Amino acid sequence: MYDAHVDRIYRLAYRMTGDEDLAQEFTQETFIRAFEKLKQFRGEAALSTWLHSIATSVIYNGMRKVTRLNKRHVDLNETTGPSDGPAGVEPDLRKRLAVAIDELPHGYKTVFVMHDIEGYKHEEIAAALGVRSGTSKAQLSRARAKLREALADYAEEWAS
Amino acid sequence: MMEDRFDDVLKEAAQDYNAPPETPKDLMWARIEATRQERERRRQQVRVLYSPWTRWGVGIAAALAIGVGIGRLTSVDSGDSIGEPVAISPEPTTSSESAPATRHLAYKVAATQHLSRAEMFLTSFRMNLAAGTADAEFWTDAGELLAGTRLLLDSPAGNDPVFNELLGELELVLVQIVQLSYERGNETELELLTDGIRRKGLLPRLRTAIPAGPATGMVGGVL
Numbered sequence: 001m002y003d004a005h006v007d008r009i010y011r012l013a014y015r016m017t018g019d020e021d022l023a024q025e026f027t028q029e030t031f032i033r034a035f036e037k038l039k040q041f042r043g044e045a046a047l048s049t050w051l052h053s054i055a056t057s058v059i060y061n062g063m064r065k066v067t068r069l070n071k072r073h074v075d076l077n078e079t080t081g082p083s084d085g086p087a088g089v090e091p092d093l094r095k096r097l098a099v100a101i102d103e104l105p106h107g108y109k110t111v112f113v114m115h116d117i118e119g120y121k122h123e124e125i126a127a128a129l130g131v132r133s134g135t136s137k138a139q140l141s142r143a144r145a146k147l148r149e150a151l152a153d154y155a156e157e158w159a160s
Numbered sequence: 161m162m163e164d165r166f167d168d169v170l171k172e173a174a175q176d177y178n179a180p181p182e183t184p185k186d187l188m189w190a191r192i193e194a195t196r197q198e199r200e201r202r203r204q205q206v207r208v209l210y211s212p213w214t215r216w217g218v219g220i221a222a223a224l225a226i227g228v229g230i231g232r233l234t235s236v237d238s239g240d241s242i243g244e245p246v247a248i249s250p251e252p253t254t255s256s257e258s259a260p261a262t263r264h265l266a267y268k269v270a271a272t273q274h275l276s277r278a279e280m281f282l283t284s285f286r287m288n289l290a291a292g293t294a295d296a297e298f299w300t301d302a303g304e305l306l307a308g309t310r311l312l313l314d315s316p317a318g319n320d321p322v323f324n325e326l327l328g329e330l331e332l333v334l335v336q337i338v339q340l341s342y343e344r345g346n347e348t349e350l351e352l353l354t355d356g357i358r359r360k361g362l363l364p365r366l367r368t369a370i371p372a373g374p375a376t377g378m379v380g381g382v383l
Binding site for chain 2: 002006007010011014017027028031032035094097098101112113117144147148151155
């Protein structure tokens with residue numbers, strides 16, 4: 001089970017966190033929980049789907065804790081921290097896109113990362129998140145709209 | 161149309177978003193194994209800590225300690241010797257006899273609790289062995305029961321003829337059970353042992369010696 005699924009779980013955890021330590025921690029926790037609950041797995045869903053539902057839950061809860069910690073860290077830095085860098089330097093599309101993805105609500109970001117980046121199908125996403133396939137599609141659509149909105153000036157430039 | 165094309169551009173650009181490195185499979189697996197072992201060890205500790213056997217053990221140890229304490233306190237006042245035979249008598253005691261009687265009662269409570277624990281253990285031991293569920297905890301319990309039995313035999317409770325005989329036979333049976341731990345799977349020994357328990361009527365006699373109701377209530381009564 002570990003060998004067959006660890007790559008996909010780790011990739012998803014890394015995409016969602018952008019941090020090697022966190023990605024490893026969340027992946028490990030996913031498998032530890034899976035091994036503990038393996039007796040409860042009834043085979044109604046595919047093992048992969050079941051594992052991904054554990055993974056998304058671990059990542060979601062883990063990220064909430066990290067976000068709370070980071071917020072405190074940022075609050076402290078805001079009073080004494082350095083500036084964000086030289087003004088007037090336009091970051092390129094990838095950097096701006098990364099920031100825009102980071103700022104997406106967690107649900108939108110999860111669906112966007114799973115579908116548009118990692119290539120999961122809507123059925124897989126829906127099963128892992130415990131939602132309907134239509135909900136997954138709607139969330140992806142809203143995520144893309146938010147990204148377009150965030151990069152509107154670039155979109156205009158690109159269109160022209 | 162333009163929107164769709166821009167989405168494609170975004171999708172392509174997003175492939176670099178938090179691009180994962182190679183999966184550190186072995187490192188994570190080692191940590192998973194270590195964490196699982198650690199959690200299992202902790203769970204085992206909690207199980208042992210809260211197991212009925214441990215609670216009984218703690219209860220018996222506490223009752224013995226109380227008995228020894230009362231015995232030491234009262235032996236100075238009453239001039240009784242520690243090794244005085246225990247009189248298990250339903251007759252009421254006079255005020256001058258109340259201190260040693262309390263001491264004897266404390267030992268009796270400890271012995272009763274111990275016999276109750278032994279009865280539970282003997283009732284389940286054959287089933288555990290047959291089902292193959294006799295784990296390390298089971299054999300530890302057998303060893304602890306044997307040690308407790310020997311302690312009680314050397315205590316004033318062992319001076320009571322009824323308890324003495326029961327504790328003596330219990331010691332013999334427990335020694336055989338502990339020996340079984342070294343030769344697991346020896347069906348002949350197991351048969352001889354269970355036959356011996358049946359012939360001696362050990363379980364019914366243990367049950368007769370244990371008064372009805374919770375033993376802990378008796379401790380409360382003593383105190």
